[in-house]
Amino acid sequence: MTCSCNVCGNALETPIYASAEDSSITTMNILVPGRTRVFLCGHCGHLQTAELQDAVDYYANVYAINLTSDDDDQLYQIVDGRPVYRADHQAQVLLSKLDLFDGCRILDYGCAKAPTLKKVAARAPQVRPFLFDVTDKYQAFWRKFPGVAGWACHQTDPAWAGTMDVVLSFYALEHIPALQDAVANIKALLKPGGIFYFIVPNVQRSPSDFVVADHVNHFTEASLHYLLGAQGFDHIEVDARAHDAAYVVTARLGPGASGKPVMPAPGAIARLDAAAREMSEYWSGVAGRIQAFERSQPAGATSAIYGAGFFGNFIAATLASMSHVACFVDRNAHLQGRQCLDREVVAPAALPADVGYLYVGLNPRISREAIRAIAEWHDRQLDIFYL
Missing domain, CATH: 3.40.50.150 (Vaccinia Virus protein VP39)
Structure with a gap:
């Protein structure tokens, strides 16, 4: 399937990335039908994802920035x-x-x-x-x-x-x-x-x-x-x-x-192509790593997901089962006490004592530093998965 570049109109024919599953996740942390397909325009250097199957309905009825608070809570x-x-x-x-x-x-x-x-x-x-x-x-x-x-x-x-x-x-x-x-x-x-x-x-x-x-x-x-x-x-x-x-x-x-x-x-297009292929390889392999970590846990083990945003929801959508996930953890005070996928979002200090496994749903650039900075966990024995 071809599409046209939104910046220059050049034809985009072969995706540089296509998700394995026939569903995708949005910024609203909602699963929608269809594979995510990303293209690189060789003319202007734009990266572009194929449009949602029903974009009009999504933006009219689904997409909305938090309507429950006067404050920006991001x-x-x-x-x-x-x-x-x-x-x-x-x-x-x-x-x-x-x-x-x-x-x-x-x-x-x-x-x-x-x-x-x-x-x-x-x-x-x-x-x-x-x-x-x-x-x-x-x-x-x-x-x-x-x-x-x-x-x-x-x-x-x-x-x-x-x-x-x-x-x-x-x-x-x-x-x-x-x-x-x-x-x-x-x-x-x-x-x-x-x-x-x-x-x-x-x-x-x-x-x-x-x-x-x-x-x-x-x-x-x-x-x-x-x-x-x-x-x-x-x-x-x-x-x-x-x-x-x-x-x-x-x-x-x-x-x-x-x-x-x-x-x-x-040389700019060649550098962008190399960077895009690196990102494609990363996302093509991350689901398998999440599921391998899940399989490594003993029966009856309890886990938690750190991060109630996109990365955390991506991890949750990739797991074979959410039955072992006790909660989400987030340092954002505006999210604490809310529900994410029927699990409570708690502060790091409130992580249940029986949680032994932690999936970190943060940008990989900052994830390890962010977890090291949580003083309340310095004495915890956690088996941690990083994206």
């Missing part, structure tokens, strides 16, 4: 034993990169609860915030937004065309198959010289992004420059350091009506 990292949440970090980075002058019109495109812009507006009350999402599920949160915010659902307000100084997007573009149309819509909202500022996952630093089924776009620095240049943006900065496992991208809308794609540097 843990970014632990610093000196204290949790830092993602919206706080994103707001800090944004304020360090952009000059938000008095009266600056700033739109969060695909905003959900708009937690980052909410924090920015609280710290920079001189801005004029605007909110947009394709669903009306979040209006209750928008009504509590600091200051007077304009908003629109389903379609952006026609009166906004050409009036925005800044358009923001946080972890939205990876979900959008009609990517060129989305960026063209954002371009139409900006004033000449306006800034498009967005964050997307960095697949080479975030292994889960490679196989999550509802992320159709896995951006690379090459494909980001190609996409934005083709749409008429200049002064493009792709920052891979300011945010862990993500790209923070800043681009200015140039003076011309049209743009010119920025072609990948010599």
Whole structure:
């Protein structure tokens, strides 16, 4: 089955990765039918996953950022034993990169609860915030937004065309198959010289992004420059350091009506191909390793899964049985006390005494350090599996 690259339109024929099972897992930790198939575009360097079988229904009826809390509860990292949440970090980075002058019109495109812009507006009350999402599920949160915010659902307000100084997007573009149309819509909202500022996952630093089924776009620095240049943006900065496992991208809308794609540097496609094949080999073998660890446990043993996010749910979906799993463990206080796959999410200190086996569902780059940092487990005898 062939598809077309969302960035340049090039035909994509042979996947570089295909999942073994005829089901896939989404960012909502939901199993959906169909194999995950990932392609690499040899023209612009974009990595792309085949679209969900029923994407319209999924985004209309299934996909939703947590609707039960006013706060952004996504843990970014632990610093000196204290949790830092993602919206706080994103707001800090944004304020360090952009000059938000008095009266600056700033739109969060695909905003959900708009937690980052909410924090920015609280710290920079001189801005004029605007909110947009394709669903009306979040209006209750928008009504509590600091200051007077304009908003629109389903379609952006026609009166906004050409009036925005800044358009923001946080972890939205990876979900959008009609990517060129989305960026063209954002371009139409900006004033000449306006800034498009967005964050997307960095697949080479975030292994889960490679196989999550509802992320159709896995951006690379090459494909980001190609996409934005083709749409008429200049002064493009792709920052891979300011945010862990993500790209923070800043681009200015140039003076011309049209743009010119920025072609990948010599050798870039070959390097991306090698990296993508390495990720493919990793995910092709990880299910077997999980199941081998499960088989190694004696009858009657009790286990737990550390991490109630994508990695933890991927482990749970791969196990032959969940009967031996007592709970999920997570340091995110917002998740503790909730249920994940009918198991309670507990703090590390509350890990039941009879748990002897632990599956660690964290990014492999940080997993060992994260487990070593849990002081409450230093005297525990745990047999630990790392992805």
